[in-house]
Each structure stands twice: as structure tokens, then as C-alpha cells.
Amino acid sequence: MSVKVFLELVEAKAKIASVWPFFMGLFFSYYVFGQVNWPLAITFFVAMLLFNMAVDAHDNYSDYRGATDAASEWKRKTNIIGVHHLSVKLIRNLILLMAGSAAILGVLLVIETSWPLLVMGLFCFLVGYCYAAGPRPISSTPFGEASSGLTMGFVITLISVYINTYPVQDLTWSLFWRVLLVSGIAVFAISNIMLANNLCDAEEDQTLNRRTIVYYFGKPVMLKVFVGCIVAGYLCLMVSVLLGYLPVMSLLVLLSVPLIYRNTKAFLVKQVKKETFKYAVQNALIMALFCIVFIGLGTILGW
Numbered sequence: 001m002s003v004k005v006f007l008e009l010v011e012a013k014a015k016i017a018s019v020w021p022f023f024m025g026l027f028f029s030y031y032v033f034g035q036v037n038w039p040l041a042i043t044f045f046v047a048m049l050l051f052n053m054a055v056d057a058h059d060n061y062s063d064y065r066g067a068t069d070a071a072s073e074w075k076r077k078t079n080i081i082g083v084h085h086l087s088v089k090l091i092r093n094l095i096l097l098m099a100g101s102a103a104i105l106g107v108l109l110v111i112e113t114s115w116p117l118l119v120m121g122l123f124c125f126l127v128g129y130c131y132a133a134g135p136r137p138i139s140s141t142p143f144g145e146a147s148s149g150l151t152m153g154f155v156i157t158l159i160s161v162y163i164n165t166y167p168v169q170d171l172t173w174s175l176f177w178r179v180l181l182v183s184g185i186a187v188f189a190i191s192n193i194m195l196a197n198n199l200c201d202a203e204e205d206q207t208l209n210r211r212t213i214v215y216y217f218g219k220p221v222m223l224k225v226f227v228g229c230i231v232a233g234y235l236c237l238m239v240s241v242l243l244g245y246l247p248v249m250s251l252l253v254l255l256s257v258p259l260i261y262r263n264t265k266a267f268l269v270k271q272v273k274k275e276t277f278k279y280a281v282q283n284a285l286i287m288a289l290f291c292i293v294f295i296g297l298g299t300i301l302g303w
Contacts, residue, residue: 010053020288025160047105054098140210149191157183184236196280247298
């Protein structure tokens with residue numbers, strides 16, 4: 001397997017979805033509490049990336065294994081395993097290796113911190129497994145968007161905050177709600193990647209017996225939800241600044257609005273996987289880069 005094919009298997013282009021919340025937690029920890037634990041932060045970053053790659057590879061693996069005879073053409077011409085004639089056994093072993101390595105690093109982090117991290121870690125592993133496995137994977141239900149957005153956007157941010165601040169700050173409900181608000185822009189953007197994918201695959205999903213949220217509410221309604229998520233994400237950012245959870249310089253993230261508007265307008269015209277799905281991914285990438293740059297600068301400078 002070439003590096004290019006491996007990166008496609010683990011959907012490397014979408015890894016910003018896990019990297020971004022990690023930095024949001026890092027910035028919040030430093031700006032509000034003045035705390036960063038670099039050894040633990042780096043360990044968590046590696047574990048998070050490995051597990052995220054394992055989940056995405058498992059998603060492709062499960063789709064390939066679970067496809068019916070009616071979807072045989074899809075297996076050969078669309079799924080990466082069939083397109084590149086990859087060994088199913090090799091893919092399974094890679095998934096186990098990545099997930100196992102992430103689990104070992106996670107256990108080390110729990111030993112270094114405390115039990116709340118174990119609970120959050122187990123929750124992520126459970127959602128990650130159920131997302132693409134079992135008789136009814138989460139990704140094939142109406143809960144895929146909420147699961148991916150909250151788990152990756154919020155829980156990763158919360159873990160990032162916890163491992164950096166646990167010596168000085170307990171995991172309280174107050175902290176929980178503050179982190180939820182701060183992570184809102186990432187939560188909604190990540191959910192929109194999943195939603196855009198389901199909008200593009202609406203017809204194909206019926207063939208694969210996937211009943212996503214688009215199946216139940218239809219494209220017109222969910223396209224409005226897609227736009228609403230973008231607006232809600234920016235609102236979360238502005239309220240976070242207003243309440244003092246993020247530096248004022250974070251408002252410069254709003255400079256990304258024209259770029260997001262252009263991509264969103266193009267996506268609303270038509271929803272075709274090979275042509276317009278990229279706009280949802282680009283939206284998340286643009287928001288992530290603006291957040292990392294401007295929130296990071298504001299955190300460092302205290303602005």
C-alpha cells in the first residue's frame with residue numbers, strides 16, 4: 001500500500017477535525033488558567049490522531065464488508081478497498097495497530113492524571129467503534145452528525161483542557177459548559193462535514209440501506225440546517241469572547257466569513273461527492289486555520 005493510498009484510507013484530509021479541537025482546548029487552558037502540560041498534551045495529540053485514523057479506516061472497512069450484492073459495483077468503483085484492490089486482512093490489522101497504540105497511550109495518560117480522563121476516553125472509544133461497527137452503525141443513522149460533532153469537536157477539546165489543567169482545576173459542570181461553548185465553532189463545522197457527506201450520498205445511502213438524517217428530513221431542510229450550523233458556530237465564538245473565555249483577537253476569525261460564504265454558496269447549488277463535498281471540508285479547514293492563528297496569537301499576546 002502506498003503512502004497516498006494509506007492517507008486516503010484514513011481520510012487524512014479530514015484530520016483537521018481532530019487537530020482543531022485539540023488546539024482550542026490548549027488555547028482555552030492557557031488563556032483562562034495559564035496552564036499547559038506539554039508532555040501530556042503531545043502524548044494526547046498522538047493518541048488522538050491514531051484513534052481518529054483508526055475510526056476512519058474502520059468506516060471504510062465496515063462499508064466494504066457490509067455492502068450487499070446489490071452494491072457490488074460500488075465496492076469495486078467507489079470504496080477505496082475495492083478501487084485499489086487492498087487486502088481486507090491488512091486493513092483490519094492496521095486498524096487494530098492504530099487503535100491499540102492509541103489505547104496504550106490513553107492508559108498512560110489516565111495513570112498520569114485521574115479517572116475522569118478514563119471516562120472520557122472510554123466514551124470516545126465507544127462512539128468511535130459504534131460509529132462504523134455493529135448491526136446499525138451510528139454513521140448510518142440520523143445521529144451521525146451529532147455524534148461526530150460532539151465527540152470530536154467537544155470531547156476532544158474537553159480532554160485537551162483537562163490534561164492541561166487537572167492540577168489546578170477540577171472537572172466541574174461550570175467548566176463543562178464553558179468548554180462546550182468555546183468548542184461550538186468546531187462542533188458545528190465538524191458536524192457539517194458529516195452532513196455534507198450525507199447530502200452528497202443521499203441516493204447511494206439508500207442502496208446501502210443507510211438511513212441518515214437526510215433520509216428522514218430531506219435535502220431542502222438539511223441544506224438549511226447546514227447553513228444554520230455555520231451561523232451557530234460563529235455565534236458561539238463571539239459569545240465566548242464576550243464572556244471572556246477567549247481573547248478579543250479571536251474576533252478576527254470573522255474575517256473568514258467571505259470565504260465560507262463563497263464555499264457554502266457553491267455547495268448549495270449542487271451536492272455531488274466528487275465535485276462539491278470538498279467545500280464543506282474546506283470550510284472546516286478555513287475556520288480551523290483562522291481559529292488556530294488568531295486565537296493562538298490572542299492567547300500568547302493576552303489580547
